[in-house]
């Protein structure tokens with residue numbers, strides 16, 4: 041009987057046999073015994089529940105979902121009910137053409153999602169009134185924290201003080217404080233409702249919430265002026281829906297705007313994932329962290345999109361890094377942008393007016409019933425005084441199926457959104473003991489702050505009002521792109537494996553999608569059980585004692601893990617331990633995270649075999665002995681090799697008093713065979729969007745949980761709303777009970793997508809997971825074995841074997857023929873493939889990770905293409921084709937190019953379009969020719985160009 045594992049793993053038994061023959065082993069076990077060093081090998085199996093079928097897992101998830109209660113949510117605080125238009129839900133959120141795509145580093149095959157992201161940036165820039173927005177931050181809290189560090193870099197003030205208005209979302213404040221402390225930034229929370237007189241004399245930045253967490257809408261113009269007078273930068277955390285009616289942050293003089301786009305059609309998901317946003321005024325665009333989509337041109341001079349200012353990411357520059365954000369929230373940004381495309385400016389204004397009208401009516405009814413409503417000016421949220429009765433009112437509302445926010449013993453917060461109905465208002469009034477109100481209602485938005493400027497004037501926000509037009513727009517864009525639904529994406533380090541439909545289905549169930557992160561515990565027992573079991577399974581898989589799923593990307597897991605190490609050292613008086621050793625081959629986020637955790641990065645060399653140089657390690661340990669905080673190593677290494685020195689590396693660092701952080705991005709090569717928590721590491725992050733099947737979404741969402749050994753458990757990320765959140769002093773935290781700083785705005789981070797890894801683990805079971813690892817390692821070694829004679833495989837470990845990926849060294853060929861990795865990557869598009877990882881971790885190479893999910897036919901199709909390309913390189917080398925006019929240099933070839941009336945190239949059209957093995961039916965055509973990135977960086981355009989540009 042076929043199991044889920046048989047469907048998740050590509051090669052069947054017969055294929056496995058043939059692959060083993062090629063690699064030269066009798067069984068997968070023999071291969072794994074040879075590949076994995078015995079010192080790290082785990083022979084104890086995995087203690088997980090036995091594998092369940094797809095149908096059983098859906099039934100189990102259904103039962104868990106049924107234990108969540110979907111109340112009407114009027115809690116607000118940055119999370120709102122929203123109607124995801126069905127055409128967007130089904131054709132984006134539930135469409136593999138969108139959700140299985142990778143980050144658009146290969147822009148020629150990513151024009152669809154790049155256009156959607158450019159729409160997102162245009163939407164944010166327009167609504168905030170600022171010039172440049174990136175495409176996307178991880179949530180509002182982290183966006184606000186990035187705004188703080190951006191302000192510090194750009195402010196001329198030497199002050200370490202960052203002022204945060206007291207009416208800021210509490211979870212945002214917690215994340216800001218957690219990020220500030222290791223950087224020596226002093227956060228001062230001030231009640232600024234009375235104006236600039238409450239500001240300190242000196243500060244480098246100011247954070248304002250607009251409207252405030254209480255719902256109040258204030259004119260912040262005087263505060264902005266006062267801040268600018270002392271050289272400080274101002275961030276306004278603004279609600280996008282409110283901005284359709286209110287003067288924009290840009291118009292009141294703000295330098296930066298930050299926030300979330302959740303209420304633009306993205307379900308609450310118990311806290312995430314949602315796309316955060318960050319926008320800046322003119323002059324600050326080159327300091328923006330995150331990914332910025334820009335317009336450039338292709339080889340024909342036609343406009344084309346690509347990520348701007350990237351030599352991978354402009355902000356991840358190792359020890360000079362300014363941010364560690366890598367995986368962002370692309371899929372959610374696409375959804376939010378499409379919400380704006382579908383509704384257009386008039387539709388959004390209409391939704392905002394309806395939302396405001398409900399809030400105004402709610403307030404009028406409460407006032408008529410004798411209840412005190414604190415604020416006169418508000419958009420969608422009111423704070424109501426009910427001395428001594430807040431808990432009772434909140435309970436009465438909950439009993440009727442409506443969640444309100446208990447601010448304190450005397451006050452209740454109530455937020456309206458586009459899903460609020462008059463019937464909901466009646467229930468709220470009832471909870472307050474007030475009769476239903478039918479009288480007059482006056483708008484409560486201050487006239488002086490009324491928005492008069494236009495927004496979303498670009499035609500894209502006007503042309504898709506009918507569902508037919510919207511459906512076709514979504515289809516047209518996704519047809520431009522190459523995602524896993526077309527073929528393999530052999531990206532080293534990224535583990536682009538199957539995202540099974542059964543894993544995906546539950547995330548759009550209302551019982552998972554429509555839960556507010558602050559919903560009462562009694563309404564979320566299904567979610568909490570799911571999270572607890574997922575955390576315990578991940579602990580079992582990794583050998584750690586405790587796991588936190590809060591970090592919403594691998595980068596955030598790194599920060600959380602390093603902060604745990606920092607907290608641990610400090611709890612033992614090790615305040616001076618601030619040196620983080622990082623091998624030269626590390627992923628850029630590692631060093632960036634170390635900098636953010638207040639550590640100094642010291643690079644450890646690699647030897648000629650690509651392994652961490654243990655002699656240099658000894659020297660660096662000796663040099664920094666008493667200051668050594670940690671080492672961060674990736675295992676298997678980013679070179680795709682199981683290093684045999686890992687155990688001794690761990691021991692050396694421990695002996696010197698340091699902690700060992702193992703970057704778990706490559707866990708796909710370990711599951712079932714080795715456990716970092718048992719071979720010497722103290723903490724790791726995992727990328728659930730790599731090893732555990734959360735789709736990449738075109739560059740996010742992700743989940744980056746960390747596992748820790750027992751001594752670090754007290755320093756795991758705290759609840760951003762809890763008393764433990766960073767308001768408490770460090771010594772209190774160091775007591776071991778208070779918990780670490782929050783690294784994400786929601787306690788469980790991107791909880792809404794946790795059913796995906798849960799389902800994967802549940803359907804695979806111990807045996808399936810272990811088999812998957814063997815299949816992944818076999819696939820990588822098969823590709824290495826087939827390609828080795830055509831391209832040197834740069835590094836290998838025991839017995840010449842690689843782990844789950846292999847690096848193909850093109851440098852000798854480049855030297856001999858002038859053909860670059862870029863040429864090969866682009867030529868692969870003509871062959872119907874996404875390129876492997878380019879020039880990471882070694883410049884001039886390609887890193888191939890086939891994963892266990894690709895079947896032998898697809899692996900062979902890839903190998904055949906690479907071998908055929910090798911032949912083409914030969915033809916360039918031998919002079920058959922000129923160096924500047926050959927199928928590699930001109931790749932990718934578009935349909936319009938090869939069907940043009942003129943053809944003057946040195947090779948025939950058929951070679952351009954249908955090289956060896958490419959079917960004439962259903963070929964994927966790149967929509968643009970090779971894109972000139974540098975041109976776009978010199979002429980930075982990060983919003984939608986006018987349609988005439990495309991004529």
Ligand SMILES: *Cc1c(COP(=O)(O)O)cnc(C)c1O
Nearest residue numbers: 366367533593594595627705742
């Ligand atoms: C992907 C990756 C990261 C970063 O993870 P994100 O989820 O993109 O933030 C870190 N280290 C390695 C080795 C990786 O491959």
